[in-house]
Amino acid sequence: MHERVIKGGRVALDTGWAEVDIGIEGGRIAALGAGLAGAETIEASGLWVLPGGIDAHCHLDQPSWGGADTADDFGSGTITAAFGGTTCVVPFAMPGPGMTALQALDRSLACAAGRSFVDYGLHGVVTEGTGGDVGAQLARLAERGVPSVKAFMTYEGFAVSDDRLLGVMDAARAEGMIVMVHAENDAAIRRTQQRLVESGRTALRYHAVAHAEAIEREATHRAITLAEIAGARLVVVHVSCAQSAEEVSRGRRRGADVIGETCPQYLLLTAADLDRPAIDAARFVFSPPPRSSASQAHLWQALAAGDLGLWSSDHSPYRLADKLPDAAAPAFHKAVSGVPGLETRLPILFSEGLLTGRLTLQRYLDLASRAAADLYGLAHAKGRIAVGLDADLALWDPQRRWRVRRDDLHSGVDFTPYEGLDLTGKPVTTLVRGIPVVADGVLQPASPSGRFVPRSRAEAGSFNKPLEDTTPWIDI
Template identity: 45%
Template sequence: MGAGNARGRRHPRQLRRHRRRPAFRGYLRRPIRPDDRGSSAGHVPRDAPVLSRHGGQGLGPRDQFLVPARLQGSSRPVALLRGQGRHRRLHPRLRLRGRAEGRHGQFDRPRAGRDGHADGPQRRLAGDEAGAAADRPLRARGRDRADGAAARLGRRVVLRRTDAVAERRRRDAVKGAGMLDLVIRNGRVATASDVFSADVGIRDGRIVEIGESLRIAEQEIDAAGKLVLPGGIDGHVHISQPSGDGIVMADDFESGTLSGLFGGNTTLMPFCLQRKGQSLRDALSRYHALAEGRCYTDVAFHLIISDPTAPVLGQELPALVADGYTSFKVFMTYEGLRLNDAEILATMDVARRTGALVMVHCENEDAIRYLIGGREAAGDLAPRAHATTRPIVVEREATHRALSLAEVVDVPVVIVHVSNGPAMEEIRAARDRGLKVVGETCPQYLTLTADDLDGMDWEGAKFVCSPPPRDRESQAACWRGIETGIFDVFSSDHSPFRYDDVAGKLNPKGRRSFRHIPNGIPGVELRMPILFSRGVMEGRIDLGRFVALTSTNPARIYGLERKGRIAVGMDADIAIWDPGIRREVRHADLHDGSDYTPYEGMEIQGWPTTVILGGRIMIHDGQLIGPRGAGRHRSRQLSALSAPAHDRRAAASA
C-alpha cells in the first residue's frame, strides 16, 4: 500500500495525533552546552562523525578530543557516565577539550573518508546462520556455554516493544519511509575526534543515519548509559600458523575469531606465513581454506615473506598487492624466517614500487645466538633466560637498522611490538628525519615484566614471547608512547599456545631449555579491555585516543576504508561498551583455545557487552547469538601512508 493511500484512509483525528517531523537532514545540530554533558563549547558539527579532510596535515578548527579520565587529587577510577535514561552524562573527567590540551599521535588526525567506496573486492566466507559444517566440534573453552545460551535465546534479541515504538511505526508508515534494520538508541557515540549523544541507524550492513529519535527499525538496542564505539581492529594476530616440528598453535580461525569478537573486535588481521620454497599464492590458498566458513569476525591477511626469490618479488608479490594484500612482514630474527639486509632492501623496494606497507620484527639474531651460547654454557636454561638473551640493546640495534634500510629505499615502515624506551627513541629520531614510521605496542609491554618469566615448574614459560616483557621503567616508557603519539596502533600480537601440552609450551624439548619454548602468548580477547581499563579509566589516555589506537588508526594504516569509524556509509561494525562493569580476569571466562591467560587475576573495569558485525548482532548482553561463518575476508586498499613510487615522484616535482 502506498503512502498516499495510507494517508487517505486515516481519520482526521488520527492525523492530528501523528504530527509529521521534518526529515533527518544531517548529523546532530542540537547545541551542546559547555557543562558536564561532554562538550567544551559549540555544537556537534554537521559532519561530526565524518573525519575532517585535512589529509593528515593538521587538524581543522572543529576537531576535538576527550579529556583523560582522572579527577584532580584522586587516582581512583570512577564511572564514565552519570544520570539516567537518554540524558546520561559523561563524567566531568571526560569533557571534550581542544587538541592543544591533549597529546595524540600522528594518525589521530581525522582523515577524509571515501564513504560508499568499496574497500576492495570482497569474498563471502562460506557459512550461514545454521553454521557451516556444524558437525565439527567447537574447541575453544566456553564456546559450548555460549552456544547453549544462544539456543536458549532462540538467536533472538529482546527488543523494546513499547507504545512509543508502535507510534513511530505508524508515523513512518504515514511518511512512506522504509524501516531500518537496526537502531542503537540512547548511547554516547565516540569517535577518534568527538563524542556525542545520538542514535545510530543501520541498513544492509552499513551505517545510514546518525541523529536523534531515528525512525523505526526491525531491531532496536537501548544503549542508555553505555558507549557506542567502532568495532576493534586488531592488526597483529597469529592464527593456525606453522610453528615448528610437533608444535601446534592453540587457536584455529573459529576459536581465534570468537575470542576476538568477545573482546570487542570486528576485524582481525592474521599473518599468512610463506615457508621456504613455497609460493605466496599457495600459502594464501592454505590460509583461506582454514578460514572458510569458520570466522566470527572479518579477517584481512598480512603476508610474511621468508623466501624473497626473484619470482616472488618480481611477479607474485606485486600481483598480490594489486589483489588487495597490501602489507607484508619481514623478520630480522628466527632461523628459517629471518632475512638478511639485502633481502629486506629488495622486499622494501617492491613495497616502494607498489605502494604496499612493510612491517618489521626488530631483533638482532646474531647477537641473540651469541648470548644464548653463553647461557647454555653456564647451564642457565630456565624460561627467565629467554629475557636475558634478548635484551633491550638487541631490539634497539635492529630497530635502528630497519629504519635505516627504510630510509635508504624511501618507504614507510611499521615497527611492530615495541617494548622499550630506546627503541621508541629510534622511531622518534627517524620521524624527525622525515621518515614515515608507524609504531606499535601491545598489552604485555604495559602490564608484564621479565620477572614473570621466573617461577617454579617452568611456570615462566607462560610468558615467553619476543621481544620479552622488560622492566617497570620500560613499562612506563611504553605508556608515555601511548600517551604522546609514538605509538599509532595498539595490537595484541596474539600468538597462543597451550601451556601443559606436548604440542605447546611444555613440549619435550621446551621442558629442557628455554630455546625450545614456543614464542607467543594469547591476548586478542583482552587487548581492548586492558587498554580501556588501564588507559581510559585510570586517566592515562582519553576515549578518543582509545578509539584511534584500537580501530581508527589500524583502518587507515592498513587500508580498510569502510572500517574504524562511526559515520554514514561505513560498515556497521560496532561494539557497545559498559564502562561500569568490573571483572577479574579468569581464563575460564575466555574463549580462546589456550589453557591459560598471562593476565589471570587482573581486575578490569569496562567491557564490551554487545558486538555488531556488518549490521548483524553477534553478541548481546554478553551472550553469543550470531553464527559461525558470519565473518568475511576483506581485501584492502593501499595504506594512507603509502603511494607507489611514481606517485611520490610526481608529488615531489609538483
Template identity: 40%
Template sequence: MRTVVRGGLVVNATGAAPADVLVEGERIAALAAPDAGLTDGWAAAADRVVDATGRYVLPGGVDAHTHMEMPFGGTTSSDTFATGTVAAAWGGTTTIVDFAVQAKGTSVLSTLDEWHAKADGQCAVDYGFHMIVSDVNDNSLKEMDACVAAGVSSFKLFMAYPGVLYATDGDILRAMRQATGNGALIMMHAENGIAIDQLVARALAEGRTAPVEHGLTRPPELEAEATGRAIQLAGVTGAPLYIVHLSSAPALAAVSQARDAGQNVFAETCPQYLFLSIEDLARPGFEGAKFVCSPPLRPVEHQAPLWRGLRTNDLSVVSTDHCPFCFAEQKELGRGDFSRIPNGMPGVEHRMDLLHQGVLAGELSLARWVEVASTTPARMFGLYPRKGVIAPGSDADIVVYDPTATQTLSAATHHMNVDYSAYEGMEITGKVDTVLSRGRVVLADDTFTGAAGHGRFLRRDLCQYLH
C-alpha cells in the same frame, strides 16, 4: 534488517558525543542527536533496538596482528580461525588481520592460497591477511605485486629467527625496493637474531635453562639496534616502515627520532608490554613459560615510555600479536630448554578491555583509545572508512561498551582456545555489552549469537597515511 542503537555516547577518534545510530542491512545509515526528533521514528520501524544508555558506542576493534593456526617451533598456535575470531568478538574486536607465513622454498601466492583455505568459511568476524616473506628471491618479489592486486598490501620480514624466518639486510633491502614500486607497507620484526642466537647458546652452555632466560638473552639493546637498522634501510630505499610489537624504550627512541626527522616510520605495541613485565617470565618453576613471547617482556620501567609513546603518536597502534600455545602440551616442549618454548601469548579477547584501564588511569583519552585500537589500524592497513569509524556508509561494526561493569580475567571464563590466561585474576573495569558485525548482532546478553562463516575476507587498499 534495521537496527537502532539508542542512548549511548558515540566515541570516534575525533571525539565523543551523544548520538543514536541507525543501521540498515550491513551499513550504518545515519546518526542523530537524541533530541533531533528522528530516533523515535527509527525505533518504531526497527527490527531491533539496542539500549546503550550509560554506555559507549564504539567502532569495532581492528586487531592488525594475530596468528591463528600458525606453525611455530614444531607445533601450531592453538586458536583456529573459528575459535580465535569468536574470542575476538567477545572482546569487542570485529576485524583481524592475520599473517600468511611463507615457508622457505615455497611460493608466496601458494602460501596465500593455503591461508585462504584455512580461514574461508570459518571466521566469525571479518578478516584480512598480511604476507610473511621468508624467502626473498626474484619470483617472490614479483609475487608481492600480485598480492597487492589481491588485496594483501603489507609484507612482514624478520630480523630474528635465523634459519627459519630470518631475512638478511640484503633481502630486506630488495623487499623494501619492491614495496616502493607497488605501494605496499613493509612490517618488521626488529630483533638482532644473529646476536640473540649467540646469547642463547651461551646461556644453555652455562646451564641457564629457565624461562626467564628467554628475556635475558633478547635484551632491549638488540631490539633497538635492529629497529635502528631497519629504519636506516628504509631510509635508503624510501620505503615506509611499520615496526611490529615494539616492546622497549630504546627501540621507541629510535622510532621517535625517525618520525621527528620526517621519515615514514610507524610502530605498534601490545598490551602485554603495557601490563606485564620480565618479573612474570621469572615466576617460580616453569610458570614463566606462559609469558614467553618475542620480543620478550621487559623490566617494568619500560612501560611508562610506551604509554607516553601512545599519547604522542610515536606508537600509532595497539595490536595483540595473539599467538597462543597451551601450557600443558605446547609450552611444555621447552621444559629444561627455554629456547624450545613456543613463542607467543594469548590476547585477542582482552585488548579493548585492557586499553580501557589505560583510559581510567589517565594514560589515554576516550578518543585516543578508539584511535589506537580501531581507527588508526583501519587507516594503516587500507580498511578505512569501511572499518574504524561510526559514520554513515561505514560497515556496521559496532561495540556497545559498559564502562562501569567489572570483571575478573581468567582462563575459566575466557573464550580463547588456550588453557591459561596471561592476566589470571586481574580485576578490571569495563566490559563489552553488545557487538554488531556488519549489522548482525553477534554478541548480546553474555551470549555469542554469531556463526562461523559470517566473517568475510577483506581486500585491503594501500596504507592511507602514504597514499
C-alpha cells in the same frame, strides 16, 4: 525506518562523545541522529557505543612452528576476538616449508573461508625461502587486496638478510605496500643464547637476556635506516622497550616513514614474571620478552603522545604444554614463544588507558581501530562510527568490574598471561556489519559470516623518495 537501530547509548564519534541513535541498513551505518526508528531496536542505555576494534597483528591457524600447532583457528580465534569487542582481524598468511607468499595466502584464505565470525584481512610474509621473485609476488599480493608484507630479522627459517629486506622494501614501495618487521638481531641472539647455554644458564628467566633490549634496539635502528634508504613505509611491530621506542621516535624526527606498534604484554608484564617455576614462567615467554617497569612507563607515554601509533595483541595461541616441549628439562632456548591476547587487548586499553586518563578518547579511538584502518587500507569500510562505513560496533558497560580468568575466555589456549588481572569496562554486545555476533555476553547462534576484506594500497605519492633520489653526491 531502518533495519536496525541502536538507541540510547553514549556514542564515540571522531568529534567526541555524542548522544545519538545509530541507524543501520545493509550492514552499514545509514544515519546518526535523534529519534531514529527501526524494525529492530537494540537498547544501549547506560552503555558506551564504540567502533569495533581492529587487531592488525595476530596469528591464527598457522602451519606448525617449533613443533607446536596453533590452538586457535579462524573459528575460535574470531569468537574470542568478538567477545573482546574486536570486529576485524588481520592475521598473517604464514608460509609453511617450501611455500611462496602467494601459496601461503591461498592456504590462509582456505582456512578462513566459512569459519570466521568477524571480518578479516591478511598480511603477506616473505622469508628467504618464499622465492626470489619478490617483486612479482608482492605485486600479486597487492592486486588481491593484501597491501602489506612482513619480514623477520630473526628466527631460523624466517630471518631475512639485509639484501632481502631492502629488496622487499623496494618492491613494496613500488606497489604502495606497507612493510612490517620483527626487529631483533638474529646473530646477536644466537651468539648470546649459545654463551648462556654453555655456561648452564638455561632457566626461562634467561630468555630476557638472550633477547636483550640492545638486541632489539640495534635491529630497530637498522630496519628504520634501511627504510629511509629505500623510501619505504615501515611498521616496527611489538616494540617492547624504551630503547626501541626511542629509535622509532628518532627516526620519525629525521623524517623516516616509520610507525611503532606495541602490545598489552609490554605494558602490564615485566621480566620478573619469568623468574618463576618453569610451568608458570612459560606463560610469559614471548619475543621480544617482557621488560622493565621503566620501559612500561616510557611506552605508556609514547602511546599517549602518538610516538607509538598502533596497539595490537600479537595473539600467538600456543597451549602451555606445547610451549615447554621438554617439560622434564625446561630451557629458555627450547621454549616456544607466544601468548594469547585477542580477547583482552581492548579491555586492557579501555580500563588501563581510557578510564585511568592515560589516554584521551581520541587516542583510545586511534589505538583501538582508527589508526590500523588508516594505515592498512581499511578506512574505506572500517575504523570509525560514521555514515557510510560498516556498522562494526561494540557496546561497552563502562562500569563492569571483572577479573580476567582463563576459564571465562573463549580462546583455545589453556592459559592467559593476565590471570587475576582486575579490569573495569567490558564489551557486552558486538556487531559486525550490523549483525550481533555477541549479544548481552552470549554468542549468537547464526553461522559464521565474517568476510575477507580486500584492503587498499597507499597512494604512490605519499611515500618518501629513496636515498638515490634525495641525496646529493656532495653536501657543501
